Amino acid sequence: MRQRAEVANNELLHIMRPIIIDDSRFNIDLFNSIISSLSYKHDLEEDYLMDLIDLGNEIIRDIMQSPFLTTDIKDKYCTNILKEIEKEEILREKEFNQFSEGIKNSNSKPLESSKFIGMLLGISINQKTNNS
Numbered sequence: 311m312r313q314r315a316e317v318a319n320n321e322l323l324h325i326m327r328p329i330i331i332d333d334s335r336f337n338i339d340l341f342n343s344i345i346s347s348l349s350y351k352h353d354l355e356e357d358y359l360m361d362l363i364d365l366g367n368e369i370i371r372d373i374m375q376s377p378f379l380t381t382d383i384k385d386k387y388c389t390n391i392l393k394e395i396e397k398e399e400i401l402r403e404k405e406f407n408q409f410s411e412g413i414k415n416s417n418s419k420p421l422e423s424s425k426f427i428g429m430l431l432g433i434s435i436n437q438k439t440n441n442s
Contacts, residue, residue: 311354311358314352314353314354314358315352315354315358315359317352318348318349318351318352318354318358318359319359319360321348322344322345322348322359322360322365323360323365323368323369323372325344326341326344326365326369327369327372330365330366330369330390330391330394331369331373331387331390331391332390333390333393333394336390336394338362338397338398341362345359361398362394362395362398363395363398363399366391366392366394366395366398367395369391370388370391370392373387373388373391374388
């Protein structure tokens with residue numbers, strides 16, 4: 311499994327490297343489609359493939375290590391990639407906050423309903439003792 315994941319991730323890097331560098335060509339839906347396709351092709355769950363942040367970091371490392379690119383080109387490419395990484399981080403933070411808010415809201419409802427049930431129980435017990 312590990313070897314298949316490594317092969318799939320190398321293929322993902324090879325496919326995405328020219329696309330993610332050019333910010334006008336990159337599209338998150340395209341990335342997700344490629345992830346889905348590669349996971350199917352290599353019979354892996356999508357979790358075994360790099361996410362956008364890991365992919366971007368790997369490509370930035372490759373760019374910075376390249377002796378064939380000028381500093382200006384490295385800066386341009388890395389800036390484009392960092393923009394996409396930042397968008398992904400903002401999206402994840404937003405999703406996390408929505409999830410956390412959902413947990414808070416779902417936790418408060420049972421508490422409120424248990425308070426309500428407790429009050430009803432107290433009223434009914436009180437009525438029974440008064441009627442006796």
